[in-house]
Structures are given as C-alpha cells and as structure tokens.
Amino acid sequence: MFDALSLDIADQLMLGIPSDAISVNGTTVDTERALAVLADLHRRQRIRSARSSASQVHTLWMAGVRRTLLRSCRQVATVESIGRDEFYCHHYQQNSPVFIQNIAHSVEDTFRWSFDDIRRAFGDIIVRVQRERADLAEDPKYQGRSVAIKLESFIDEVVNGSSRDVYMTPAGGAIDGRLREALDEFHPLREIIDTGWSPGNCVMWMGPAGALTGLHYDLANVMIIPLIGRKRILLISPDEQRFVYQANGRPLSGANMMAPDYTLFPLLRFATPREVTVVPGSALFVPVGWWHAVESLDPTFSITARGFFATNDFGAPCHMD
Numbered sequence: 001m002f003d004a005l006s007l008d009i010a011d012q013l014m015l016g017i018p019s020d021a022i023s024v025n026g027t028t029v030d031t032e033r034a035l036a037v038l039a040d041l042h043r044r045q046r047i048r049s050a051r052s053s054a055s056q057v058h059t060l061w062m063a064g065v066r067r068t069l070l071r072s073c074r075q076v077a078t079v080e081s082i083g084r085d086e087f088y089c090h091h092y093q094q095n096s097p098v099f100i101q102n103i104a105h106s107v108e109d110t111f112r113w114s115f116d117d118i119r120r121a122f123g124d125i126i127v128r129v130q131r132e133r134a135d136l137a138e139d140p141k142y143q144g145r146s147v148a149i150k151l152e153s154f155i156d157e158v159v160n161g162s163s164r165d166v167y168m169t170p171a172g173g174a175i176d177g178r179l180r181e182a183l184d185e186f187h188p189l190r191e192i193i194d195t196g197w198s199p200g201n202c203v204m205w206m207g208p209a210g211a212l213t214g215l216h217y218d219l220a221n222v223m224i225i226p227l228i229g230r231k232r233i234l235l236i237s238p239d240e241q242r243f244v245y246q247a248n249g250r251p252l253s254g255a256n257m258m259a260p261d262y263t264l265f266p267l268l269r270f271a272t273p274r275e276v277t278v279v280p281g282s283a284l285f286v287p288v289g290w291w292h293a294v295e296s297l298d299p300t301f302s303i304t305a306r307g308f309f310a311t312n313d314f315g316a317p318c319h320m321d
Contacts, residue, residue: 023267076274084191095287097235103188104281111186111227115155122179123152129168158299164210170203193223194307201307213294216252220312222304224284229300234273236291243271244291257293288314
C-alpha cells in the first residue's frame with residue numbers, strides 16, 4: 001500500500017508535474033523516489049483485482065479530477081446580491097468563495113464615513129499600528145513593530161502615502177472603544193452575518209495604498225468588507241496547498257503571491273490564483289482554509305466579519321502549535 005508520502009507524490013505526478021519538480025511540505029523530493037512512485041502507481045493501476053489498490057487509484061484519480069476542474073476555473077463566483085439560503089447552501093456549506101458586488105441596498109447598508117469624518121470624530125484616540133513590515137516576504141503574518149499613535153496622525157500617513165510600511169491590523173486588537181461607533185449605523189448583509197460588530201466577530205484594517213497581507217489561510221470563515229478604498233485579493237483553493245510552500249505547518253506561506261518568484265518557489269506556477277478587486281459597497285466571502293493574499297490599491301479602511309449564523313469554530317489542524 002502507498003504510505004502518506006507516496007500518495008502525495010503520486011497525486012502531483014497525476015497532475016502532470018515533472019518528477020524533478022515534486023515537492024512535499026516545501027521540500028523537493030528526490031527524483032528517483034518520484035519515479036519509483038510513478039512506476040508503482042502504473043503497476044497498481046494494472047492490478048484491478050486488489051481492492052486496496054483500486055481504492056487508492058480511485059482516490060488519486062479523483063484528486064486529479066478535482067485539480068483539473070479547479071485549474072479550468074480561474075474566476076470566483078460573482079453575484080449582484082445574495083439571499084440567506086443561496087449563501088449558506090451554495091457557498092458557506094460548500095466551502096466555496098463568492099464575490100457579492102452590491103451589498104448597499106439601503107441607507108443602513110452603506111458606510112457613510114470618510115477618512116476626514118473619522119479624523120474629526122475620533123482623531124484624538126490612541127491606536128496601535130504596525131511598522132517595519134518589510135519582512136512580509138518571509139512571514140506573511142509578520143506584524144512588524146507595534147507602536148501607539150494618535151489616530152489623526154496615522155490617518156495623515158495613510159492618506160498622504162508617506163509610507164507603505166505601516167498598517168493597522170487585528171494585531172492591534174478587535175473593534176473596540178470609540179472607533180467602533182463608526183459602524184453603529186452600518187448593517188449590511190443582515191440575513192447572512194451578525195452586524196452587531198462585537199469584538200469577537202469583527203476586526204478592522206486600515207492602511208495606505210500598497211499595504212500587504214501575505215498569503216495565508218484563516219481558521220474560520222470570513223467576510224471581507226471594504227469601507228473606504230479598494231483591495232486586490234488573490235485566492236487559492238485548499239486543494240492546491242502543496243503548491244504554496246506552507247511554512248512549517250503554520251497557516252501561512254513564505255512565498256509572495258503578489259510578485260511570485262518562480263525560481264525560488266517553482267511550484268507556485270502550478271497554483272491557480274483567482275483574483276477579485278473589492279470596492280466599497282461590495283464584499284468577498286473567503287471560506288475557512290482558502291489561501292488568500294491582500295493588497296491595498298488605495299488608502300483603505302475595511303473590516304473582516306466572522307459572525308455567521310452557522311458553525312464557524314473548526315479548531316486548528318493537529319500539526320499546528
């Protein structure tokens with residue numbers, strides 16, 4: 001029978017990946033080992049009478065089918081609007097992303113604050129932001145050096161674009177205190193998400209054009225909702241995890257998907273990224289386990305909601321600390 005490593009190698013070979021480009025957990029596999037697995041796979045495919053062999057071959061074949069179908073579809077499902085049943089039945093329960101183009105159907109669905117409004121109302125409060133985030137290329141979740149700053153000063157940096165190396169992220173805390181008041185009258189997608197915006201259900205992001213969140217996956221389903229400015233988002237299916245160079249079992253990759261280096265990370269070329277640009281008035285559902293990287297195209301203020309009306313606590317993979 002195939003061991004776990006052999007199954008992994010065989011899966012990649014069935015996708016047509018060259019034997020000298022096979023990688024498992026970011027480590028290149030010896031070519032002779034890969035060729036031996038390929039020969040064994042061919043032998044097992046000929047032995048149809050053995051149930052265990054047939055089962056393994058079917059598993060590998062279906063994995064290849066899934067990859068082929070995924071690679072043939074490079075677009076995220078896009079809808080003008082969406083109802084509760086359609087969302088939960090066809091996307092939430094199916095672990096399938098969806099881009100909702102229009103969530104602003106009424107005054108309550110529209111975020112009406114500008115950066116100037118936020119500065120005037122909350123400029124004196126102290127927030128924590130992350131600087132020196134240049135190490136994102138090596139660690140997508142690296143938060144840099146955390147510093148305290150008046151919100152009005154930070155907004156000036158964000159709007160003026162004096163630095164791309166600064167970001168207000170969830171590392172600074174969930175939505176709390178006076179800044180949360182900006183969301184008090186904002187209640188989009190009420191049939192789908194809890195818009196009470198409690199600290200446990202919603203986090204905020206604010207940063208200049210060019211700010212990055214590196215390739216990673218979340219341990220829960222999330223809805224990305226831009227409030228000010230546009231964001232470019234790349235998504236990669238969890239079925240293509242072997243191509244993204246996961247970092248030591250953690251939910252992040254060492255590869256920069258926004259500017260991929262195929263010499264350093266050759267398997268990235270086999271991934272099938274799906275690109276979406278979210279704008280105010282739209283939202284993107286990113287299912288649990290889906291890899292994604294985010295780039296701010298403008299000075300941005302956005303929230304990530306995770307308060308759904310269904311199970312959203314899946315624990316963590318057993319290999320994680």
